[in-house]
């Protein structure tokens with residue numbers, strides 16, 4: 001038996017006035033997902049455990065089948081894993097955005113989508129000027145860089161517990177109240193402060209200004225943690241897997257799970273992504289792996305934009321160009337289970353993530369239908385069963401021969 005997860009990031013939502021009081025999943029035309037519901041089991045599950053932040057890190061960890069309470073150490077370590085970087089026991093890894101601060105405000109958390117080449121030059125300058133044996137700057141893709149901080153145990157714990165704010169949460173706002181806060185905050189605040197003159201003097205920034213682009217005026221440190229506490233799928237289930245996603249974070253979770261990370265040209269994390277390429281790569285990977293995780297980012301991005309029309313389009317594209325061909329391949333193979341799920345709610349109204357239950361559908365060999373008809377929040381709620389521990393779904397999918405509702409007792 002093989003397993004395929006089709007993850008529509010942030011697909012779930014609340015009823016939206018612009019869609020006649022229906023959710024985007026309810027409003028959108030989704031014949032393939034509806035067929036998966038009709039052929040399999042559907043219901044609600046909670047990818048975000050109570051009290052944890054509703055992010056793609058926690059949500060995707062859950063859908064990968066890992067208990068976030070046991071495994072999650074921070075967002076940065078998962079992204080670092082995608083670059084093959086694992087912090088040592090005496091280290092923390094921080095996400096190190098290059099950002100544009102202006103007039104006391106977070107003008108741009110991407111430094112105007114700075115290029116990877118410019119970013120590499122700037123991170124190199126930071127290494128020379130303020131890097132030490134204990135402070136290491138590692139360039140990544142565009143504004144998404146890393147900073148590794150080594151400290152003795154007495155300092156490491158307070159740094160681990162610092163309250164750091166994602167810069168995309170304070171766009172256009174005064175940033176001073178969102179600087180890292182807590183015991184030993186001065187260590188991290190001093191690094192941010194020290195980056196500013198180094199960046200201001202750099203030729204790459206002067207060239208950007210001359211070209212009418214925003215300069216990277218500062219680093220912004222957040223998402224810190226030690227090595228993720230994850231065992232691989234091989235160790236847990238005795239199977240191997242592959243992941244395909246445009247997002248470093250999701251690929252990083254895959255790497256921690258011991259997966260092959262599939263490289264597909266033209267994947268963007270948006271509506272213009274190469275859906276067909278992702279599906280082809282995923283189906284081909286099922287020839288050599290037992291488990292494949294295919295992640296699509298567009299529903300989340302369009303919800304952050306607050307665009308009901310685009311979120312509906314993202315869901316309909318996901319249905320027609322991802323779910324439909326995968327279900328067809330599953331029918332042809334006869335040995336493939338397919339799970340369709342979001343990783344959290346992304347609310348069009350608030351333009352941000354929310355915790356709470358989201359719908360799933362699971363179909364394939366040995367799965368007994370539970371009588372629902374459509375893939376959306378209200379229909380899934382009719383099943384009347386909630387899985388508060390969302391991370392139990394995938395282990396059930398992999399391990400259980402005969403699946404009837406409820407999947408987990």
Ligand SMILES: [Zn+2]
Pocket residue numbers: 009010055056057059300343344
């Ligand atoms: Zn997400």
